[in-house]
Amino acid sequence: MAGRGDSLWGRIRWATLLLVLAFAYGVTGYMVLEGWGFLDALYMTAITFTTVGYREVRPLDATGRVFTLTVMGVGVALVLITIALAAQWVMEGTWTFRTRRRRMQRRIDALSNHYLICAYGRVGRAAAREFEAEGVPFVVIDPKEDLEERMIQDGVLYLIDDPSQEDVLVRAGVQRARGLVCAVDSDATNVYITLLARSLNPELFIVARASEPGSDRRLLAAGADRVISPFVSSGRHMALVALRPRVADVLEVEPGTARSMRLEEVRIEEGSPQARRTVAEAFGPVPVLAVRHADGRITANPPGALILTPGDLVLTIGEEDLPAVRPSP
Known part of the structure; x- marks a missing residue:
């Protein structure tokens, strides 16, 4: 258009x-x-x-x-x-089109301490939903004109332009921004955007997406603070959950390091070994951070004598495996 x-x-x-x-x-x-x-x-x-x-x-x-x-x-x-x-x-509608984009640019110019999302694909949209949930201002940059209607429906601030261009990042307020999510599906483009954004704002916190092996090192060398591989991390996440049928979710902290830590949410169901037992009996030496009860109440750092009932959700932390919630061989 x-x-x-x-x-x-x-x-x-x-x-x-x-x-x-x-x-x-x-x-x-x-x-x-x-x-x-x-x-x-x-x-x-x-x-x-x-x-x-x-x-x-x-x-x-x-x-x-x-x-x-x-x-x-x-x-x-x-x-x-x-x-x-x-x-x-x-x-x-060209007049309306130009007027809308001028209004959009004025709203972007008024932002500060905001975030930039480069690309509005599945990864970019997921990041946008999280920012919206947190009430954090952000701007989406994507060159695909066919995504404009979707961005209008989603109510996000956006620029239909190439995020690898310096003037586009400047128009998006990169020099006033707090962080940048580089979610383009090309690792080479992500490296270039990272280099460019880092040169424009040395204090910017940059999270970049990597798809190919070895790209994480190039992105870190280019100036990214964190590198995420959606395909690798999702596969690892699926495997961790599959190994723990009784666990509602698993979060691995610093995966790939010598001794990584894992947060696990264990749902207490009727008939599970932990049901109607105390925290100390159910989890032994595994640190329990909190229990969310079936009625919505949250007990932080619960005492060992607390009795777990069906419907409770238990948050645990540990290094590598948490043996109390692994299935028996």
Whole structure:
């Protein structure tokens, strides 16, 4: 839509320029050929262009009449062409389109300590939903025009442009931003965006997406603070949950390090080994951080004597495996 609108706007500008030149041609001709003053020549040119049908300002000789015919032929055609192009521009919504983007840019210019999301694919949309849930201001940058309607429906601030361009990042307020989520599906593009954003704002916290093996090292070298591989992390997450059928969810802290830590949510169900037992009996030496009861109450750092009932959700922490919630071999 932007490309079509820009092309149409370019044709309107050319038509307007030609119309101005035609006016200058008519005014100059009447002043030179007929010896009229500027105002009379301008008025005669205007009524000729618009074909309003008034009489001549002054009587014309044969040369003046021939000249008037040329002015009429050129001027009327240009006026009609300009009006048709302007009507098409309005009908296609280009005016609304440009006005909306100007308003969007003004809202972006008013932001500070916000976040940038580069690309609005599945990863970018997931990040946007989290920012919305936290009430954090953010701007989405994506060059795909077919995503604009979706971004409007989602109510997000956005720029339809290439996030790997310096001027685009500046328009998005990268120098005032707090962080950047680089979620483009090209690792090479993510590396370039990271380098560019880091040079524009050395204090920016950058989280970058990596798809290919080895890209994480390049992104970290380019200046990313954290690198996430959605495919690797989702596969690891699925495996961790599959190994623990009684666990509602697993969060691995600093995966891949020598001794990583894991947070696990254990749901107490009817018939489970932990049901109607105390925390100390159910989990032994495993640290229990909190218990969310079935009625919504939360008990932080619960005592070992607390009895667990069906419907409770227990948050535990430990290094690598938590043997109390692993299935028996």
